[in-house]
Amino acid sequence: MPNPNPVQAENPWSGALVEWKAHPTWMGRLAKWLEPRLPADARTGLAAQSTTIDAIDDPAWVDRVCAVVGQDAKQLTENLAAAIEDALIVAYHGCRPVDAGVFHAEGIKCNDPVILAEHARSLVADVPGLALLRPQIEARLAAFDDRDRDTGQVYLMADDRLLPNGCGHYLLYGSEWLQVLLGWEAHAALRTYGAPTIIEVHLPLSTIAPETRKELAWYLLREWSRQIVARDDLVPEFDFSFVLRRDIPPEWIAGHTHPSAITDPFYSKIVRQNPFQTCPHCDDPVLTGSLV
Ligand SMILES: [Zn+2]
Incomplete structure:
Protein backbone atom coordinates (compact mmCIF):
# COMPACT_ATOMS: atom_id res chain seq x y z
CA MET A 1 0.00 0.00 0.00
CA LEU A 88 13.48 21.17 17.61
CA ILE A 89 16.50 23.33 18.27
CA VAL A 90 18.52 23.74 21.44
CA ALA A 91 18.28 27.39 22.46
CA TYR A 92 19.42 29.31 25.51
CA HIS A 93 18.14 32.05 27.79
CA GLY A 94 20.50 34.09 29.95
CA CYS A 95 19.26 35.45 33.27
CA ARG A 96 20.07 35.92 36.96
CA PRO A 97 17.51 34.23 39.23
CA VAL A 98 17.99 33.26 42.87
CA ASP A 99 16.72 29.75 42.09
CA ALA A 100 16.66 28.39 38.53
CA GLY A 101 14.13 25.83 39.74
CA VAL A 102 11.41 28.36 39.05
CA PHE A 103 12.03 27.90 35.32
CA HIS A 104 11.87 24.12 35.58
CA ALA A 105 8.53 24.46 37.39
CA GLU A 106 6.93 27.33 35.50
CA GLY A 107 8.84 27.74 32.24
CA ILE A 108 9.90 31.19 31.05
CA LYS A 109 7.25 33.89 31.11
CA CYS A 110 7.01 36.68 28.58
CA ASN A 111 8.36 40.04 29.63
CA ASP A 112 5.60 41.61 31.74
CA PRO A 113 6.22 45.16 33.05
CA VAL A 114 3.83 44.64 35.98
CA ILE A 115 5.80 41.62 37.22
CA LEU A 116 9.13 43.32 36.51
CA ALA A 117 8.08 46.40 38.47
CA GLU A 118 7.24 44.20 41.46
CA HIS A 119 10.60 42.47 41.10
CA ALA A 120 12.36 45.85 41.00
CA ARG A 121 10.56 46.98 44.16
CA SER A 122 11.53 43.82 46.05
CA LEU A 123 15.13 44.05 44.87
CA VAL A 124 15.46 47.65 46.00
CA ALA A 125 13.84 46.79 49.32
CA ASP A 126 15.95 43.70 50.00
CA VAL A 127 19.41 44.22 48.50
CA PRO A 128 21.57 46.35 50.81
CA GLY A 129 23.57 47.83 47.94
CA LEU A 130 20.38 49.32 46.47
CA ALA A 131 19.37 51.19 49.63
CA LEU A 132 20.09 54.58 48.05
CA LEU A 133 17.39 53.90 45.45
CA ARG A 134 14.64 53.25 47.98
CA PRO A 135 13.38 56.85 48.16
CA GLN A 136 13.36 57.05 44.34
CA ILE A 137 11.99 53.73 43.15
CA GLU A 138 8.31 54.68 42.84
CA ALA A 139 9.14 57.90 41.00
CA ARG A 140 11.48 56.00 38.68
CA LEU A 141 8.82 53.42 37.91
CA ALA A 142 6.22 56.12 37.26
CA ALA A 143 8.53 57.99 34.88
CA PHE A 144 10.00 54.93 33.16
CA ASP A 145 9.73 55.67 29.43
CA ASP A 146 11.03 52.25 28.41
CA ARG A 147 8.40 50.38 30.42
CA ASP A 148 7.09 48.51 27.37
CA ARG A 149 10.46 47.93 25.70
CA ASP A 150 10.15 44.13 25.59
CA THR A 151 6.56 43.52 26.64
CA GLY A 152 5.19 40.13 25.60
CA GLN A 153 8.53 38.80 24.36
CA VAL A 154 11.08 36.17 25.35
CA TYR A 155 14.59 36.11 23.92
CA LEU A 156 16.61 32.96 23.26
CA MET A 157 19.99 32.45 21.63
CA ALA A 158 21.10 29.57 19.43
CA ASP A 159 24.66 29.43 20.80
CA ASP A 160 25.25 29.45 24.56
CA ARG A 161 28.92 30.34 24.09
CA LEU A 162 27.86 33.89 23.28
CA LEU A 163 26.08 34.41 26.60
CA PRO A 164 29.14 34.56 28.88
CA ASN A 165 31.33 35.93 26.07
CA GLY A 166 29.35 38.66 24.36
CA CYS A 167 25.99 39.03 26.08
CA GLY A 168 27.26 38.73 29.64
CA HIS A 169 25.12 41.61 30.88
CA TYR A 170 22.07 39.29 31.10
CA LEU A 171 24.02 36.97 33.38
CA LEU A 172 25.68 39.69 35.44
CA TYR A 173 22.79 42.16 35.82
CA GLY A 174 19.55 40.38 34.88
CA SER A 175 16.98 41.63 32.42
CA GLU A 176 17.67 44.74 30.34
CA TRP A 177 14.38 46.18 31.62
CA LEU A 178 15.76 46.11 35.13
CA GLN A 179 19.15 47.41 34.06
CA VAL A 180 17.66 50.41 32.27
CA LEU A 181 15.30 51.20 35.16
CA LEU A 182 17.90 51.04 37.92
CA GLY A 183 20.83 52.48 36.00
CA TRP A 184 24.56 52.01 36.24
CA GLU A 185 24.69 52.89 39.92
CA ALA A 186 22.91 49.58 40.60
CA HIS A 187 25.45 47.40 38.80
CA ALA A 188 27.65 46.47 41.76
CA ALA A 189 24.63 45.54 43.88
CA LEU A 190 22.96 43.53 41.10
CA ARG A 191 26.10 41.41 40.83
CA THR A 192 25.56 40.32 44.45
CA TYR A 193 22.00 39.04 43.95
CA GLY A 194 20.99 35.77 42.29
CA ALA A 195 23.15 33.43 40.23
CA PRO A 196 24.22 33.89 36.60
CA THR A 197 22.21 31.22 34.81
CA ILE A 198 21.88 29.79 31.31
CA ILE A 199 18.58 28.01 30.76
CA GLU A 200 18.55 25.32 28.05
CA VAL A 201 15.35 25.17 26.02
CA HIS A 202 14.34 22.57 23.45
CA LEU A 203 12.42 24.84 21.13
CA PRO A 204 10.04 23.39 18.51
CA PHE A 238 26.51 31.65 15.92
CA ASP A 239 25.04 35.04 16.79
CA PHE A 240 21.39 34.15 16.19
CA SER A 241 18.41 34.99 18.37
CA PHE A 242 14.84 33.78 18.62
CA VAL A 243 12.24 36.32 19.72
CA LEU A 244 9.16 34.48 20.96
CA ARG A 245 5.87 36.20 21.62
CA ARG A 246 4.57 33.53 23.95
CA ASP A 247 5.48 31.90 27.26
CA ILE A 248 7.86 28.95 27.18
CA PRO A 249 6.19 26.01 28.94
CA PRO A 250 8.10 24.01 31.56
CA GLU A 251 8.19 20.91 29.35
CA TRP A 252 10.51 22.74 26.95
CA ILE A 253 13.04 23.44 29.74
CA ALA A 254 15.84 20.88 29.41
CA GLY A 255 18.26 22.09 32.08
CA HIS A 256 20.38 24.95 33.29
CA THR A 257 24.00 25.80 34.03
CA HIS A 258 25.90 28.48 35.90
CA PRO A 259 29.01 29.64 33.97
CA SER A 260 32.29 29.97 35.85
CA ALA A 261 33.42 33.22 34.19
CA ILE A 262 31.60 36.01 32.39
CA THR A 263 32.88 38.80 30.18
CA ASP A 264 31.36 42.14 31.21
CA PRO A 265 30.45 44.19 28.11
CA PHE A 266 29.84 47.31 30.25
CA TYR A 267 33.34 47.48 31.75
CA SER A 268 35.91 47.13 28.97
CA LYS A 269 35.14 43.41 28.62
CA ILE A 270 36.80 42.47 31.88
CA VAL A 271 36.28 38.83 32.80
CA ARG A 272 34.42 38.40 36.09
CA GLN A 273 34.75 35.08 37.93
CA ASN A 274 31.37 33.80 39.06
CA PRO A 275 31.19 32.98 42.78
CA PHE A 276 27.56 31.74 42.40
CA GLN A 277 27.93 28.47 40.48
CA THR A 278 25.03 26.74 42.13
CA CYS A 279 21.43 27.46 43.15
CA PRO A 280 18.79 25.75 45.31
CA HIS A 281 17.65 23.64 42.35
CA CYS A 282 21.23 22.46 41.70
CA ASP A 283 21.57 21.54 45.38
CA ASP A 284 18.23 19.68 45.44
CA PRO A 285 16.44 19.29 42.09
CA VAL A 286 13.29 18.11 43.89
CA LEU A 287 12.86 21.67 45.07
CA THR A 288 11.18 23.58 42.28
CA GLY A 289 11.98 27.04 43.57
CA SER A 290 9.72 29.82 44.67
CA LEU A 291 12.14 32.71 44.43
CA VAL A 292 12.69 34.60 41.17
ZN1 LIG B 1 21.30 25.91 39.46
Missing part, protein backbone atom coordinates in the same frame (compact mmCIF):
# COMPACT_ATOMS: atom_id res chain seq x y z
CA PRO A 2 1.57 3.33 -1.01
CA ASN A 3 2.62 5.66 1.75
CA PRO A 4 -0.09 8.33 1.83
CA ASN A 5 2.41 11.00 2.82
CA PRO A 6 5.86 10.01 1.53
CA VAL A 7 7.42 13.48 1.82
CA GLN A 8 6.68 13.71 5.54
CA ALA A 9 7.74 10.09 6.15
CA GLU A 10 11.12 10.69 4.51
CA ASN A 11 11.85 14.00 6.17
CA PRO A 12 15.13 13.44 8.09
CA TRP A 13 14.33 16.44 10.28
CA SER A 14 11.16 14.99 11.78
CA GLY A 15 11.50 14.97 15.56
CA ALA A 16 15.21 15.81 15.39
CA LEU A 17 16.87 17.79 18.17
CA VAL A 18 19.32 20.14 16.49
CA GLU A 19 22.09 21.99 18.28
CA TRP A 20 24.18 24.45 16.31
CA LYS A 21 27.48 23.78 18.05
CA ALA A 22 26.98 19.99 17.93
CA HIS A 23 27.47 19.34 14.23
CA PRO A 24 26.57 15.62 14.39
CA THR A 25 23.01 16.64 15.33
CA TRP A 26 22.39 18.29 11.97
CA MET A 27 25.18 17.99 9.40
CA GLY A 28 24.21 14.43 8.44
CA ARG A 29 20.52 15.28 8.35
CA LEU A 30 21.16 18.17 6.02
CA ALA A 31 23.23 15.95 3.75
CA LYS A 32 20.43 13.37 3.74
CA TRP A 33 17.83 16.06 3.03
CA LEU A 34 19.94 17.42 0.16
CA GLU A 35 20.69 13.98 -1.29
CA PRO A 36 17.58 13.68 -3.51
CA ARG A 37 18.23 17.16 -4.83
CA LEU A 38 21.86 16.59 -5.71
CA PRO A 39 23.27 15.07 -8.92
CA ALA A 40 25.03 11.78 -8.23
CA ASP A 41 28.47 13.31 -7.98
CA ALA A 42 27.39 16.72 -6.71
CA ARG A 43 28.54 16.31 -3.15
CA THR A 44 31.93 15.14 -4.31
CA GLY A 45 32.01 18.04 -6.71
CA LEU A 46 31.10 20.47 -3.97
CA ALA A 47 33.89 19.24 -1.75
CA ALA A 48 36.39 19.27 -4.62
CA GLN A 49 35.85 22.93 -5.44
CA SER A 50 38.78 25.16 -4.66
CA THR A 51 38.71 26.82 -1.24
CA THR A 52 38.87 30.33 -2.58
CA ILE A 53 36.21 31.42 -0.10
CA ASP A 54 38.14 32.33 3.01
CA ALA A 55 35.62 34.02 5.28
CA ILE A 56 33.47 31.77 7.44
CA ASP A 57 30.51 34.10 7.04
CA ASP A 58 30.76 34.57 3.27
CA PRO A 59 27.29 34.18 1.64
CA ALA A 60 29.09 32.52 -1.28
CA TRP A 61 29.06 29.27 0.70
CA VAL A 62 25.29 29.12 0.14
CA ASP A 63 25.69 30.01 -3.53
CA ARG A 64 27.98 27.01 -3.89
CA VAL A 65 25.29 24.61 -2.64
CA CYS A 66 22.69 26.29 -4.81
CA ALA A 67 24.88 25.87 -7.88
CA VAL A 68 25.11 22.11 -7.50
CA VAL A 69 21.49 21.65 -6.44
CA GLY A 70 20.20 23.80 -9.27
CA GLN A 71 17.95 25.97 -7.09
CA ASP A 72 18.34 29.62 -6.20
CA ALA A 73 19.03 30.53 -2.60
CA LYS A 74 15.48 31.75 -1.95
CA GLN A 75 13.93 28.52 -3.22
CA LEU A 76 16.35 26.21 -1.43
CA THR A 77 16.12 28.15 1.81
CA GLU A 78 12.32 28.10 1.75
CA ASN A 79 12.30 24.35 1.11
CA LEU A 80 14.68 23.70 3.97
CA ALA A 81 12.75 26.05 6.26
CA ALA A 82 9.63 24.00 5.60
CA ALA A 83 11.46 20.72 6.31
CA ILE A 84 12.98 21.83 9.62
CA GLU A 85 9.57 22.91 10.91
CA ASP A 86 9.26 19.36 12.27
CA ALA A 87 12.50 19.63 14.28
CA LEU A 205 10.86 25.18 15.27
CA SER A 206 7.17 25.13 14.38
CA THR A 207 6.66 27.81 17.04
CA ILE A 208 9.05 30.43 15.66
CA ALA A 209 8.23 33.02 13.02
CA PRO A 210 8.48 31.70 9.42
CA GLU A 211 10.99 34.42 8.51
CA THR A 212 13.22 33.41 11.42
CA ARG A 213 13.00 29.79 10.30
CA LYS A 214 14.12 30.81 6.80
CA GLU A 215 17.06 32.74 8.23
CA LEU A 216 18.06 29.72 10.29
CA ALA A 217 17.80 27.46 7.23
CA TRP A 218 20.09 29.80 5.28
CA TYR A 219 22.73 29.70 8.03
CA LEU A 220 22.54 25.90 8.21
CA LEU A 221 23.16 25.72 4.46
CA ARG A 222 26.08 28.13 4.71
CA GLU A 223 27.84 26.27 7.51
CA TRP A 224 27.16 22.85 5.95
CA SER A 225 28.72 23.97 2.67
CA ARG A 226 31.74 25.43 4.43
CA GLN A 227 32.27 22.29 6.48
CA ILE A 228 32.05 20.00 3.47
CA VAL A 229 34.75 21.99 1.72
CA ALA A 230 36.94 23.07 4.62
CA ARG A 231 36.69 19.77 6.55
CA ASP A 232 37.94 21.41 9.73
CA ASP A 233 36.91 20.99 13.35
CA LEU A 234 35.94 24.62 13.70
CA VAL A 235 32.46 25.30 15.09
CA PRO A 236 31.94 29.03 14.47
CA GLU A 237 30.05 30.99 17.09
Whole structure:
Protein backbone atom coordinates (compact mmCIF):
# COMPACT_ATOMS: atom_id res chain seq x y z
CA MET A 1 0.00 0.00 0.00
CA PRO A 2 1.57 3.33 -1.01
CA ASN A 3 2.62 5.66 1.75
CA PRO A 4 -0.09 8.33 1.83
CA ASN A 5 2.41 11.00 2.82
CA PRO A 6 5.86 10.01 1.53
CA VAL A 7 7.42 13.48 1.82
CA GLN A 8 6.68 13.71 5.54
CA ALA A 9 7.74 10.09 6.15
CA GLU A 10 11.12 10.69 4.51
CA ASN A 11 11.85 14.00 6.17
CA PRO A 12 15.13 13.44 8.09
CA TRP A 13 14.33 16.44 10.28
CA SER A 14 11.16 14.99 11.78
CA GLY A 15 11.50 14.97 15.56
CA ALA A 16 15.21 15.81 15.39
CA LEU A 17 16.87 17.79 18.17
CA VAL A 18 19.32 20.14 16.49
CA GLU A 19 22.09 21.99 18.28
CA TRP A 20 24.18 24.45 16.31
CA LYS A 21 27.48 23.78 18.05
CA ALA A 22 26.98 19.99 17.93
CA HIS A 23 27.47 19.34 14.23
CA PRO A 24 26.57 15.62 14.39
CA THR A 25 23.01 16.64 15.33
CA TRP A 26 22.39 18.29 11.97
CA MET A 27 25.18 17.99 9.40
CA GLY A 28 24.21 14.43 8.44
CA ARG A 29 20.52 15.28 8.35
CA LEU A 30 21.16 18.17 6.02
CA ALA A 31 23.23 15.95 3.75
CA LYS A 32 20.43 13.37 3.74
CA TRP A 33 17.83 16.06 3.03
CA LEU A 34 19.94 17.42 0.16
CA GLU A 35 20.69 13.98 -1.29
CA PRO A 36 17.58 13.68 -3.51
CA ARG A 37 18.23 17.16 -4.83
CA LEU A 38 21.86 16.59 -5.71
CA PRO A 39 23.27 15.07 -8.92
CA ALA A 40 25.03 11.78 -8.23
CA ASP A 41 28.47 13.31 -7.98
CA ALA A 42 27.39 16.72 -6.71
CA ARG A 43 28.54 16.31 -3.15
CA THR A 44 31.93 15.14 -4.31
CA GLY A 45 32.01 18.04 -6.71
CA LEU A 46 31.10 20.47 -3.97
CA ALA A 47 33.89 19.24 -1.75
CA ALA A 48 36.39 19.27 -4.62
CA GLN A 49 35.85 22.93 -5.44
CA SER A 50 38.78 25.16 -4.66
CA THR A 51 38.71 26.82 -1.24
CA THR A 52 38.87 30.33 -2.58
CA ILE A 53 36.21 31.42 -0.10
CA ASP A 54 38.14 32.33 3.01
CA ALA A 55 35.62 34.02 5.28
CA ILE A 56 33.47 31.77 7.44
CA ASP A 57 30.51 34.10 7.04
CA ASP A 58 30.76 34.57 3.27
CA PRO A 59 27.29 34.18 1.64
CA ALA A 60 29.09 32.52 -1.28
CA TRP A 61 29.06 29.27 0.70
CA VAL A 62 25.29 29.12 0.14
CA ASP A 63 25.69 30.01 -3.53
CA ARG A 64 27.98 27.01 -3.89
CA VAL A 65 25.29 24.61 -2.64
CA CYS A 66 22.69 26.29 -4.81
CA ALA A 67 24.88 25.87 -7.88
CA VAL A 68 25.11 22.11 -7.50
CA VAL A 69 21.49 21.65 -6.44
CA GLY A 70 20.20 23.80 -9.27
CA GLN A 71 17.95 25.97 -7.09
CA ASP A 72 18.34 29.62 -6.20
CA ALA A 73 19.03 30.53 -2.60
CA LYS A 74 15.48 31.75 -1.95
CA GLN A 75 13.93 28.52 -3.22
CA LEU A 76 16.35 26.21 -1.43
CA THR A 77 16.12 28.15 1.81
CA GLU A 78 12.32 28.10 1.75
CA ASN A 79 12.30 24.35 1.11
CA LEU A 80 14.68 23.70 3.97
CA ALA A 81 12.75 26.05 6.26
CA ALA A 82 9.63 24.00 5.60
CA ALA A 83 11.46 20.72 6.31
CA ILE A 84 12.98 21.83 9.62
CA GLU A 85 9.57 22.91 10.91
CA ASP A 86 9.26 19.36 12.27
CA ALA A 87 12.50 19.63 14.28
CA LEU A 88 13.48 21.17 17.61
CA ILE A 89 16.50 23.33 18.27
CA VAL A 90 18.52 23.74 21.44
CA ALA A 91 18.28 27.39 22.46
CA TYR A 92 19.42 29.31 25.51
CA HIS A 93 18.14 32.05 27.79
CA GLY A 94 20.50 34.09 29.95
CA CYS A 95 19.26 35.45 33.27
CA ARG A 96 20.07 35.92 36.96
CA PRO A 97 17.51 34.23 39.23
CA VAL A 98 17.99 33.26 42.87
CA ASP A 99 16.72 29.75 42.09
CA ALA A 100 16.66 28.39 38.53
CA GLY A 101 14.13 25.83 39.74
CA VAL A 102 11.41 28.36 39.05
CA PHE A 103 12.03 27.90 35.32
CA HIS A 104 11.87 24.12 35.58
CA ALA A 105 8.53 24.46 37.39
CA GLU A 106 6.93 27.33 35.50
CA GLY A 107 8.84 27.74 32.24
CA ILE A 108 9.90 31.19 31.05
CA LYS A 109 7.25 33.89 31.11
CA CYS A 110 7.01 36.68 28.58
CA ASN A 111 8.36 40.04 29.63
CA ASP A 112 5.60 41.61 31.74
CA PRO A 113 6.22 45.16 33.05
CA VAL A 114 3.83 44.64 35.98
CA ILE A 115 5.80 41.62 37.22
CA LEU A 116 9.13 43.32 36.51
CA ALA A 117 8.08 46.40 38.47
CA GLU A 118 7.24 44.20 41.46
CA HIS A 119 10.60 42.47 41.10
CA ALA A 120 12.36 45.85 41.00
CA ARG A 121 10.56 46.98 44.16
CA SER A 122 11.53 43.82 46.05
CA LEU A 123 15.13 44.05 44.87
CA VAL A 124 15.46 47.65 46.00
CA ALA A 125 13.84 46.79 49.32
CA ASP A 126 15.95 43.70 50.00
CA VAL A 127 19.41 44.22 48.50
CA PRO A 128 21.57 46.35 50.81
CA GLY A 129 23.57 47.83 47.94
CA LEU A 130 20.38 49.32 46.47
CA ALA A 131 19.37 51.19 49.63
CA LEU A 132 20.09 54.58 48.05
CA LEU A 133 17.39 53.90 45.45
CA ARG A 134 14.64 53.25 47.98
CA PRO A 135 13.38 56.85 48.16
CA GLN A 136 13.36 57.05 44.34
CA ILE A 137 11.99 53.73 43.15
CA GLU A 138 8.31 54.68 42.84
CA ALA A 139 9.14 57.90 41.00
CA ARG A 140 11.48 56.00 38.68
CA LEU A 141 8.82 53.42 37.91
CA ALA A 142 6.22 56.12 37.26
CA ALA A 143 8.53 57.99 34.88
CA PHE A 144 10.00 54.93 33.16
CA ASP A 145 9.73 55.67 29.43
CA ASP A 146 11.03 52.25 28.41
CA ARG A 147 8.40 50.38 30.42
CA ASP A 148 7.09 48.51 27.37
CA ARG A 149 10.46 47.93 25.70
CA ASP A 150 10.15 44.13 25.59
CA THR A 151 6.56 43.52 26.64
CA GLY A 152 5.19 40.13 25.60
CA GLN A 153 8.53 38.80 24.36
CA VAL A 154 11.08 36.17 25.35
CA TYR A 155 14.59 36.11 23.92
CA LEU A 156 16.61 32.96 23.26
CA MET A 157 19.99 32.45 21.63
CA ALA A 158 21.10 29.57 19.43
CA ASP A 159 24.66 29.43 20.80
CA ASP A 160 25.25 29.45 24.56
CA ARG A 161 28.92 30.34 24.09
CA LEU A 162 27.86 33.89 23.28
CA LEU A 163 26.08 34.41 26.60
CA PRO A 164 29.14 34.56 28.88
CA ASN A 165 31.33 35.93 26.07
CA GLY A 166 29.35 38.66 24.36
CA CYS A 167 25.99 39.03 26.08
CA GLY A 168 27.26 38.73 29.64
CA HIS A 169 25.12 41.61 30.88
CA TYR A 170 22.07 39.29 31.10
CA LEU A 171 24.02 36.97 33.38
CA LEU A 172 25.68 39.69 35.44
CA TYR A 173 22.79 42.16 35.82
CA GLY A 174 19.55 40.38 34.88
CA SER A 175 16.98 41.63 32.42
CA GLU A 176 17.67 44.74 30.34
CA TRP A 177 14.38 46.18 31.62
CA LEU A 178 15.76 46.11 35.13
CA GLN A 179 19.15 47.41 34.06
CA VAL A 180 17.66 50.41 32.27
CA LEU A 181 15.30 51.20 35.16
CA LEU A 182 17.90 51.04 37.92
CA GLY A 183 20.83 52.48 36.00
CA TRP A 184 24.56 52.01 36.24
CA GLU A 185 24.69 52.89 39.92
CA ALA A 186 22.91 49.58 40.60
CA HIS A 187 25.45 47.40 38.80
CA ALA A 188 27.65 46.47 41.76
CA ALA A 189 24.63 45.54 43.88
CA LEU A 190 22.96 43.53 41.10
CA ARG A 191 26.10 41.41 40.83
CA THR A 192 25.56 40.32 44.45
CA TYR A 193 22.00 39.04 43.95
CA GLY A 194 20.99 35.77 42.29
CA ALA A 195 23.15 33.43 40.23
CA PRO A 196 24.22 33.89 36.60
CA THR A 197 22.21 31.22 34.81
CA ILE A 198 21.88 29.79 31.31
CA ILE A 199 18.58 28.01 30.76
CA GLU A 200 18.55 25.32 28.05
CA VAL A 201 15.35 25.17 26.02
CA HIS A 202 14.34 22.57 23.45
CA LEU A 203 12.42 24.84 21.13
CA PRO A 204 10.04 23.39 18.51
CA LEU A 205 10.86 25.18 15.27
CA SER A 206 7.17 25.13 14.38
CA THR A 207 6.66 27.81 17.04
CA ILE A 208 9.05 30.43 15.66
CA ALA A 209 8.23 33.02 13.02
CA PRO A 210 8.48 31.70 9.42
CA GLU A 211 10.99 34.42 8.51
CA THR A 212 13.22 33.41 11.42
CA ARG A 213 13.00 29.79 10.30
CA LYS A 214 14.12 30.81 6.80
CA GLU A 215 17.06 32.74 8.23
CA LEU A 216 18.06 29.72 10.29
CA ALA A 217 17.80 27.46 7.23
CA TRP A 218 20.09 29.80 5.28
CA TYR A 219 22.73 29.70 8.03
CA LEU A 220 22.54 25.90 8.21
CA LEU A 221 23.16 25.72 4.46
CA ARG A 222 26.08 28.13 4.71
CA GLU A 223 27.84 26.27 7.51
CA TRP A 224 27.16 22.85 5.95
CA SER A 225 28.72 23.97 2.67
CA ARG A 226 31.74 25.43 4.43
CA GLN A 227 32.27 22.29 6.48
CA ILE A 228 32.05 20.00 3.47
CA VAL A 229 34.75 21.99 1.72
CA ALA A 230 36.94 23.07 4.62
CA ARG A 231 36.69 19.77 6.55
CA ASP A 232 37.94 21.41 9.73
CA ASP A 233 36.91 20.99 13.35
CA LEU A 234 35.94 24.62 13.70
CA VAL A 235 32.46 25.30 15.09
CA PRO A 236 31.94 29.03 14.47
CA GLU A 237 30.05 30.99 17.09
CA PHE A 238 26.51 31.65 15.92
CA ASP A 239 25.04 35.04 16.79
CA PHE A 240 21.39 34.15 16.19
CA SER A 241 18.41 34.99 18.37
CA PHE A 242 14.84 33.78 18.62
CA VAL A 243 12.24 36.32 19.72
CA LEU A 244 9.16 34.48 20.96
CA ARG A 245 5.87 36.20 21.62
CA ARG A 246 4.57 33.53 23.95
CA ASP A 247 5.48 31.90 27.26
CA ILE A 248 7.86 28.95 27.18
CA PRO A 249 6.19 26.01 28.94
CA PRO A 250 8.10 24.01 31.56
CA GLU A 251 8.19 20.91 29.35
CA TRP A 252 10.51 22.74 26.95
CA ILE A 253 13.04 23.44 29.74
CA ALA A 254 15.84 20.88 29.41
CA GLY A 255 18.26 22.09 32.08
CA HIS A 256 20.38 24.95 33.29
CA THR A 257 24.00 25.80 34.03
CA HIS A 258 25.90 28.48 35.90
CA PRO A 259 29.01 29.64 33.97
CA SER A 260 32.29 29.97 35.85
CA ALA A 261 33.42 33.22 34.19
CA ILE A 262 31.60 36.01 32.39
CA THR A 263 32.88 38.80 30.18
CA ASP A 264 31.36 42.14 31.21
CA PRO A 265 30.45 44.19 28.11
CA PHE A 266 29.84 47.31 30.25
CA TYR A 267 33.34 47.48 31.75
CA SER A 268 35.91 47.13 28.97
CA LYS A 269 35.14 43.41 28.62
CA ILE A 270 36.80 42.47 31.88
CA VAL A 271 36.28 38.83 32.80
CA ARG A 272 34.42 38.40 36.09
CA GLN A 273 34.75 35.08 37.93
CA ASN A 274 31.37 33.80 39.06
CA PRO A 275 31.19 32.98 42.78
CA PHE A 276 27.56 31.74 42.40
CA GLN A 277 27.93 28.47 40.48
CA THR A 278 25.03 26.74 42.13
CA CYS A 279 21.43 27.46 43.15
CA PRO A 280 18.79 25.75 45.31
CA HIS A 281 17.65 23.64 42.35
CA CYS A 282 21.23 22.46 41.70
CA ASP A 283 21.57 21.54 45.38
CA ASP A 284 18.23 19.68 45.44
CA PRO A 285 16.44 19.29 42.09
CA VAL A 286 13.29 18.11 43.89
CA LEU A 287 12.86 21.67 45.07
CA THR A 288 11.18 23.58 42.28
CA GLY A 289 11.98 27.04 43.57
CA SER A 290 9.72 29.82 44.67
CA LEU A 291 12.14 32.71 44.43
CA VAL A 292 12.69 34.60 41.17
ZN1 LIG B 1 21.30 25.91 39.46
